[in-house]
Amino acid sequence: MATGATAPQIVKIPRVLVVDAAVLANAQLSPALLTIPQDADFEWWWLAISRTSALLKLLLTESGTSRQMIFPGSQLAAGTQFLGVNVDNLAGTVAGNGSFPIAVPYVMPASRQYTHQFSDSSGAPNAVEVVYHGFALLAVPQS
Amino acid sequence: MSTFLSRLLFDGKSPAAADGSPPLRPLMLPRIIATFENVFAVSGNTPADNQKDVYLAGDGSVFDGNIKGGTPSWIPCDFNPLGPSKTGRSKLPLPDNFTLLSFFASSSSVARGGFRVNVYDINRRIRLTERPVNFNAIAGTGSSPLFLGGDWGSSRLADPYQFQPTNAQVMITVVNLEVVNNNIEFGLYGIQGGHPAKN
Numbered sequence: 001m002a003t004g005a006t007a008p009q010i011v012k013i014p015r016v017l018v019v020d021a022a023v024l025a026n027a028q029l030s031p032a033l034l035t036i037p038q039d040a041d042f043e044w045w046w047l048a049i050s051r052t053s054a055l056l057k058l059l060l061t062e063s064g065t066s067r068q069m070i071f072p073g074s075q076l077a078a079g080t081q082f083l084g085v086n087v088d089n090l091a092g093t094v095a096g097n098g099s100f101p102i103a104v105p106y107v108m109p110a111s112r113q114y115t116h117q118f119s120d121s122s123g124a125p126n127a128v129e130v131v132y133h134g135f136a137l138l139a140v141p142q143s
Numbered sequence: 144m145s146t147f148l149s150r151l152l153f154d155g156k157s158p159a160a161a162d163g164s165p166p167l168r169p170l171m172l173p174r175i176i177a178t179f180e181n182v183f184a185v186s187g188n189t190p191a192d193n194q195k196d197v198y199l200a201g202d203g204s205v206f207d208g209n210i211k212g213g214t215p216s217w218i219p220c221d222f223n224p225l226g227p228s229k230t231g232r233s234k235l236p237l238p239d240n241f242t243l244l245s246f247f248a249s250s251s252s253v254a255r256g257g258f259r260v261n262v263y264d265i266n267r268r269i270r271l272t273e274r275p276v277n278f279n280a281i282a283g284t285g286s287s288p289l290f291l292g293g294d295w296g297s298s299r300l301a302d303p304y305q306f307q308p309t310n311a312q313v314m315i316t317v318v319n320l321e322v323v324n325n326n327i328e329f330g331l332y333g334i335q336g337g338h339p340a341k342n
Binding site: 044045062067068069070071072073074075084085086088089090100101102103104105106 | 197203206207211212213214215216217219221235236237244247288328330331334337
């Protein structure tokens with residue numbers, strides 16, 4: 001590093017990231033991808049979900065690290081797969097008075113991808129939208 | 144010399160109006176006081192739902208003083224279904240370095256209260272619930288989570304519970320209060336990893 005160079009200042013800009021998915025009736029582990037914009041890291045504060053039916057589960061994985069965010073808590077019967085968390089338990093709905101606070105904000109690196117896998121048990125098509133509220137951590141060079 | 148307030152406070156008698164109209168009701172003073180603003184009260188960010196006040200406006204999370212960083216993690220346990228009035232039990236293996244922030248729960252039938260749940264830290268032999276608790280009372284819902292260790296409203300005294308660093312396990316016991324099959328999900332939300340900010 002050149003002498004006298006200063007670290008860039010981080011400016012927080014409100015940002016909302018959205019994942020839309022049309023989940024087919026009784027689909028299992030139907031994938032949808034969230035890609036963090038490459039201009040800045042994203043600091044995740046709130047999670048909100050809207051869906052057609054609450055009979056929907058979500059499994060969330062950080063692709064770059066294969067890091068799981070949702071872990072199976074119970075032993076699964078032979079031949080069954082772990083499908084994740086009921087979406088209303090995960091986030092709550094905006095219509096149901098608000099979104100879920102992550103409580104300890106999580107920084108998602110720029111360009112990283114997050115795999116969402118939806119599993120429907122309503123027996124009908126399920127239109128789902130997962131919304132991440134937070135801040136873009138923009139690095140602004142200091143003069 | 145008695146005044147209006149002193150008569151209300153000390154005389155114990157309602158002052159009769161001079162013009163013969165009905166006397167003032169004796170509860171007038173408490174009613175007036177109830178309208179005063181308590182300058183020591185701290186209101187949260189979400190007046191309708193203090194459970195979500197984990198963020199302080201212009202500041203940060205109430206957990207900032209205890210834990211920084213880490214990955215948000217959900218560990219659900221499903222009973223699909225649990226039979227009428229049956230008791231289910233399950234051990235939940237937790238990810239390493241897990242800090243508990245809240246529970247979440249749902250019940251397909253709630254006619255008789257859904258279900259009750261007991262939570263037990265197997266490694267330390269600590270009961271996290273003294274006796275079975277109704278699922279709504281311990282977990283709230285996804286949109287109204289009830290964060291542990293925090294007072295109602297915003298509090299810097301919130302102190303999340305850290306399980307032992309490796310091979311931590313939780314035992315949950317679920318009692319179905321319904322007389323029908325009940326699809327139950329109960330789980331823990333918290334942070335995997337991170338580091339304590341206290342020291």
